[in-house]
Amino acid sequence: MKGEVVFYRLFDVGASVDLDEIQKTIDMPFLSGRFPTERAAPRYARFAQPLLVFVDERRLATNLGPLTASIAVKLYGVGALAVVVRVPFQAAGLRDLRPFASLKIKDASREENLDGYCGRLAERIIEDLVPFLHDAYETKVDPEPYTVYCISVSETPVREFTTTWRREVTALLANDPRPEAISDEEVEDTWRNWFSYYQDDLVVLEWDAALIVEPSATYEDTLTVFELA
Template sequence: MKDSVWLYRLYDIAEEFDLAKVEQCLAKDRPTSRLKLTRVRPKSIVIENPPVAVHLGQVNVNIDRKPLTGFLTAKVYDLGVVSLIMRLDLPANISYQELHALALHLYAADLEPVFAEQLNYIKKALTQTYTPSSVQEDFNEDFTLFYFRHWDKTRNPVPILLAENEELSEQTITDTLRNSFSYGNRDLAVITWDSALVYDEDGSTDIPDLLEFALTQLLELRYYDGVLSEELNRMYSHIEEAGSFSWYPRLARYRKITKKLMEIVADVTEITEKVQNSLKVTEDVFYARVYGAALAIFRTQAWNNSIQHKISVIQRTYQMLTAEIENSRAMLVEWAIVLLILLEIILGLLKLF
């Protein structure tokens, strides 16, 4: 593993993937593997269903009119996410100024056509293994990671991570470096909301893999928040439409709406729990700190809170519609009783005459 820059693009393209079938499809043409962290003890980190990684080859790109070789890898997660990583190897003995300039140019570079081409390849190769996402919006995340096996700790990584050319304040530098983690003297990880710097003399990629898992969780929570937003809008339209019908057809519509609402709540609750449990750090304290910090920096809890709020709105709407249905049923029963009493009175009077 050389000093390099890793450019991530994560896409939600499916409801879920059958990774056994994914591995079979991709292994026909290219080498594949399952993710495995290298430095963890057994059971200290639990990955429910490790993603399938496939090597896509190399591509030549120009950054600020300078040719760089990119090595492309894709990872397919059972949650429905495809992660594309372009690793750009850095020239040996690259200076700090050159690295800073590269970070600035990468921030403005348009590499989306390259990623789009690779994503189309993955989609075509896996056509038979997934159902496309129900939300039409293109949900994706991008992230940049600077990876070093040789790093001078006296260098200031903040201008590189923020891709910022102007002089930064001490407060900005302090706030950014607050999310720095080191296990020993030969490693370092600095994490921001859209970039990270990882230094590891031994060449371990465990930290990048943990960050990628956190990004996958963020993407999925964003996706299901979008699903619920669409369902809420649809729910309000259906309720308003049902209000224009007469009594009995309106109740029939309400029953249909409540059934759909409970299906949505059950599905989203199940999926979000699966997302949050896709990786569990149980015994490794250092990795737990890094992973927890990444989730906090990426603000996954804010998206989870948004999902829970929307689920709460749906549940309250369900209760309201259910109450109206029950009240209508009770009223119907009362009218039926009144009619039966009237019928009994009428039959009794007829017998008298």
């Protein structure tokens, strides 16, 4: 199977942010942080439009070996900063994806988890935003993590995920190394929240992780919902 793992780290800036003021003041092209919708939606279904303030692709040394990561930082007017790290994968099965949940970034002197790596990136950007922060308040909270496993190529029919692979999916989303030991009750609890639009796609949700199976790889709308939820 092939696809990508999308890691979110959501930070509270500690103030509201005037996005219009940023665009008028800083002489640089800004992009919308939201992809155009891929399917029809009612007019009242409007999502916040963040600014894409940083985007980069870099080669990272990690505990899983060298990885190419796409990194984006989105700024919301309510004072939220989303750091999004996307890493492609090619794996034999779902069990091979579980190590991504413990991804660590290495450099010459240290090894740090994604909270620390994304936190340093967020701090640098927030420092540049100080002139545009309003109604500041004290905040000291850890970033909110969310991990999405996106499968776009799979030899396994999607309906087997909902039957034969239910326990494997549960283990992946719980970062549990022993799928065979997970109780039937836990499996049922995980599979309370799953959705399918076409016969060959699937979304399974947990509180801090999700699985998307989408052969067309058009799942940006779904990722936007996860980011805003």
